[in-house]
Amino acid sequence: MIHLAKFFLWLLSLMPAAMPYWLSRKLAGLWMRLSPVKRHTAERNIERCYPDMPVEQRRELVRESFVHYLCSVLETGHNWYWPVEKLQARCEGITNEALLLDALDCGKGLVVLAPHFGAWEYLGMYLQRFPDIAILYKPPANPALEAALLDRRRRGGAKLIGATPSGLRQLYAHVKAGYGVGVLPDQQPSRGQGRFAPFFGHAALTGVLAPRLIHRTNAKVLACVCERLQGGRYRVHVLPVDDAIHSDDLDVATAEVNRAVEQCIAIDPAQYLWSYRRFKKRPEGAPPFYDFKYPCGSGPCPRFFLILRVSSALRRAVRRAPVPNSLEPSLGARRQRRRERWYGLPAGQEVPE
Numbered sequence: 001m002i003h004l005a006k007f008f009l010w011l012l013s014l015m016p017a018a019m020p021y022w023l024s025r026k027l028a029g030l031w032m033r034l035s036p037v038k039r040h041t042a043e044r045n046i047e048r049c050y051p052d053m054p055v056e057q058r059r060e061l062v063r064e065s066f067v068h069y070l071c072s073v074l075e076t077g078h079n080w081y082w083p084v085e086k087l088q089a090r091c092e093g094i095t096n097e098a099l100l101l102d103a104l105d106c107g108k109g110l111v112v113l114a115p116h117f118g119a120w121e122y123l124g125m126y127l128q129r130f131p132d133i134a135i136l137y138k139p140p141a142n143p144a145l146e147a148a149l150l151d152r153r154r155r156g157g158a159k160l161i162g163a164t165p166s167g168l169r170q171l172y173a174h175v176k177a178g179y180g181v182g183v184l185p186d187q188q189p190s191r192g193q194g195r196f197a198p199f200f201g202h203a204a205l206t207g208v209l210a211p212r213l214i215h216r217t218n219a220k221v222l223a224c225v226c227e228r229l230q231g232g233r234y235r236v237h238v239l240p241v242d243d244a245i246h247s248d249d250l251d252v253a254t255a256e257v258n259r260a261v262e263q264c265i266a267i268d269p270a271q272y273l274w275s276y277r278r279f280k281k282r283p284e285g286a287p288p289f290y291d292f293k294y295p296c297g298s299g300p301c302p303r304f305f306l307i308l309r310v311s312s313a314l315r316r317a318v319r320r321a322p323v324p325n326s327l328e329p330s331l332g333a334r335r336q337r338r339r340e341r342w343y344g345l346p347a348g349q350e351v352p353e
Helices: 002-013 019-034 036-049 055-074 076-081 084-088 097-105 120-129 143-153 165-176 209-217 250-265 302-320 333-343
Strands: 091-095 110-113 133-137 159-162 180-183 194-199 202-207 220-229 233-240
Touching: 002 076, 002 143, 019 036, 019 055, 036 055, 055 076, 076 120, 076 143, 084 120, 091 097, 097 220, 097 233, 110 209, 110 250, 120 133, 120 220, 120 233, 133 143, 133 165, 159 165, 165 180, 165 209, 180 209, 194 250, 202 250, 209 250, 220 250, 233 250
Parallel strands: 091 233, 110 180, 110 220, 133 159, 133 180
Antiparallel strands: 194 202, 220 233
């Protein structure tokens, strides 16, 4: 499966630089129809975060956000297979580049807050121009996928640090040594690993890794995003962050992290990943933020969802079905493993005769 995905991304890499954005504008409407949950999420997020925005403007913002969301997917081929120098040449420059260079040269360490805005995957490739900046990433559950990600993202010399206990120790040591690190500040953590802080006026569970790292290392802090331009071009923005992020009060510092993300979004709200369920986890006693339910027999694509539900029910029925006694135990190991997966048996347990 990994090889198939890599081959698909290689095919995407054959597109000209401007084609992902052009295709995204053509296919965004279809993407919205086939992704009702994400569409509802984007609509609800924008409705609550911009309550004073006219309805028609909100609808246009939802569609534009799907254009950039789909474009991020289609650009993955370029980010994985184009030479790093060719990718970095697509950038038209950095706003406030002096802030970034001064922070790296001061020797106090630097934490770069890089939310899900615009071409955030491209931003990771572009920041490899600065070898002192490491990038924190969340290791996927599939080891083969993690190996493929590391292989593609490290080809420009990037230092990637996994969000594991040993990786976090390495992260602190890297910053204390006076170097920089990039983190995602808007990824919803598990309960117990974050605090609720205001984000566009609503309580959002926010990770405490960044504010604790900043407080314990007294590092410099900047926000950084990559704006997607037409024609396959990009522009990187570096924004200052208020000193309140160094507060001893973790709630104050966490709230400042979200304010920094809001400032990044203000560059172009359509380029933020509004389809992400940022408010899925709620404070105790608060009503659900999202109330979408899969349609069945009604809505834009009833047959599509009916097929999904029927196929899921069939898969559950097959997994629960008893194993026939006529199975031959003399099958090859490969077929045996396949049958084990199909019938849901534990690893190593043979299919009964």
